[in-house]
Amino acid sequence: MGVPLLAIVAWSGTGKTTLLQQVIPLLKARGIRTGLIKHTHHRMxxxxxxxxxxxxxxxxxxxxxxxxxxxxxxxxxxxxxxxxLTELTARMDHSALDLVLVEGFKDEPVAKIALWRRGVKGEVADLLDGYVIALASDKKLAIDYPLLDINHPLSVADFIENWLRTGQ
Known part of the structure; x- marks a missing residue:
């Protein structure tokens, strides 16, 4: 099996990149080597x-x-x-990574942390599928997933580290 994949999915404007900018250094400080694949709908x-x-x-x-x-x-x-996503991940050096974080690719069948904020276009229910392992939000929600505080990157990093340690 290759390196574990974990997607961060959300509606545009929720703060996927901002959260990843905060979580990646926290993971790195714990010795977790991360790769990243970012999806964009824009010409680039x-x-x-x-x-x-x-x-x-x-x-x-x-x-x-x-x-x-x-x-x-x-x-x-x-x-x-x-x-x-599978083909892109195959092009990464798995021996140098412990985890590949994926920004976007919300329709791919990989483990996901969904992000949702009040006031952002799109319903939280539309982000949840059988691959979501947690939800990070700025609102208390009654859901059947672990609920993380989107404004507390340390709790997100803790969740990811535990997920890696327990073998997903």
Whole structure:
């Protein structure tokens, strides 16, 4: 089995990225090595227009690696067949990770912590499926899941660490 996946799912504007920015350092301080896969509905390009790697990719290279002494990135063109979560995860170095956090991909069949805030468009019930293992919210809700405080990243990190330790 590969590295465990845990998705953080919510409606846009709930604060998925903000919570992950707070939880990832807490996990790292506990020795938990995390990878992250972020889904976006927007057109995106991590390359810089005008740079050599951008020009060569636009010239027709289907895969480009940009590398320095500090990091590397692989860019792949997939206009005909976007990769699913399983395929994306397979491209990560599992030996260097204890957990892959996933931002988005709410329809994928992986363990999830759903986030919900008062005032954000969308109903909490529409986020809950058979893969949700907890709900983080700013409101007390009567649900059949562990309820975490979305404004208390330490409790979310504690839950994730326990989930990893107990083997999901």
């Amino acid at each position: 390009d991590i390359d810089t227009p005008g740079k050599d790697s951008y020009l060569l990719r636009k010239a027709g290279a289907d895969q480009v690696i940009v590398a320095s002494d500090q990091r590397w990135a692989l860019m792949c063109e997939t206009p005909d067949k976007p990769l699913g």
